Amino acid sequence: MSRTDQNPVDIDEKGLLPIRSVAQITGVNPITLRAWERRYDLIRPTRTPAGHRLYSQQDIRTIQRIQELAETGMGFAQIAALLEQESQPSASRAEPERAPAPVTPPSSLLDRVTQAAIDLDPAALRAAEAEALLWLTPDDYLREVLVEALAYLEARTAWPDRDLGLIWLAEYIKGRADWVADAPGRNDAAVVVIDTADGPGQPFTAGGLRLFSALHADRHHVRLLPSGLSETQREQLARRWSAKAWVRISTTGSPDPEHEPAGSQAGARVFRCRLPVLEPEGGDQAADFMQRWRRLVEEDIEHCRQEVARALWPAQRRPNTATRH
Numbered sequence: 001m002s003r004t005d006q007n008p009v010d011i012d013e014k015g016l017l018p019i020r021s022v023a024q025i026t027g028v029n030p031i032t033l034r035a036w037e038r039r040y041d042l043i044r045p046t047r048t049p050a051g052h053r054l055y056s057q058q059d060i061r062t063i064q065r066i067q068e069l070a071e072t073g074m075g076f077a078q079i080a081a082l083l084e085q086e087s088q089p090s091a092s093r094a095e096p097e098r099a100p101a102p103v104t105p106p107s108s109l110l111d112r113v114t115q116a117a118i119d120l121d122p123a124a125l126r127a128a129e130a131e132a133l134l135w136l137t138p139d140d141y142l143r144e145v146l147v148e149a150l151a152y153l154e155a156r157t158a159w160p161d162r163d164l165g166l167i168w169l170a171e172y173i174k175g176r177a178d179w180v181a182d183a184p185g186r187n188d189a190a191v192v193v194i195d196t197a198d199g200p201g202q203p204f205t206a207g208g209l210r211l212f213s214a215l216h217a218d219r220h221h222v223r224l225l226p227s228g229l230s231e232t233q234r235e236q237l238a239r240r241w242s243a244k245a246w247v248r249i250s251t252t253g254s255p256d257p258e259h260e261p262a263g264s265q266a267g268a269r270v271f272r273c274r275l276p277v278l279e280p281e282g283g284d285q286a287a288d289f290m291q292r293w294r295r296l297v298e299e300d301i302e303h304c305r306q307e308v309a310r311a312l313w314p315a316q317r318r319p320n321t322a323t324r325h
Helices: 019-026 032-036 057-070 075-085 109-119 122-132 139-156 162-181 206-217 229-238 289-312
Strands: 053-055 190-196 221-224 245-249 262-267 268-274
Touching: 019 032, 019 053, 019 162, 032 057, 053 268, 057 075, 109 122, 109 139, 109 162, 109 245, 122 139, 139 162, 139 206, 162 206, 162 221, 190 229, 206 221, 206 245, 206 289, 245 289, 268 289
Parallel strands: 190 221, 190 245, 245 268
Antiparallel strands: 262 268
């Protein structure tokens, strides 16, 4: 049975598919699909009067072809030229044109990252990253692939070395977050530090790393404190960085952020944010993991973003903190 048969998708009366259905069928992230269109003109979906993208079966075959060529290491300029050449009718076609090959979903970046973490395979993780950064920005790769992969793995019950795999991937993502944090243009922004308040040595969870992405998108200069530091060392580092806000994340405690005491520490305004970790489901499947995860953490993330924005930005300059999905 094909992937399309297993997962019902939305099809309009002309047989066109919305972007969410195309992502489901092909395994290609919607952000990637938009990048292929906007940056490289590789696909050209039709648009509804409201501006929504709709894809034909030929568009889906083109997407599959792009993924196939990209996995060989071909650059996107070359892919564009090759697709243009392949779209030209042959002047001397000796045999009847073949029927289009059926659409089969390629392995997604999300699948590759999660499998690399399960296998504790740094080479596979680096290879997935190298391919992803051909068409995704570091911010998008962090938010849409790495953090979602960690959330998925947190929701799985067990595999050999589960705890080690989660810590290993979380530390890898933290390193990539540090890289994103130091992007040009952030040196003059207010510094916001984030740490885990569950105790020394506790790694960041997917919720904490998603909060990092959210605050980074709000144009703060966000830094993650190393998890192995003592409380005194954390204060020293927050002072050295001249932090204006200090977000302390916990996975347990009061479910209502308003019940957490406010105050200041190391010269920074302290905000406490509870972001629970998913409880793994029975078996190896984490059914509807992302929907459950978002229901648990998005409201708390938004609350924390608003609190930081109110403290650090004058009302007239406050950024739009609408949550990105």
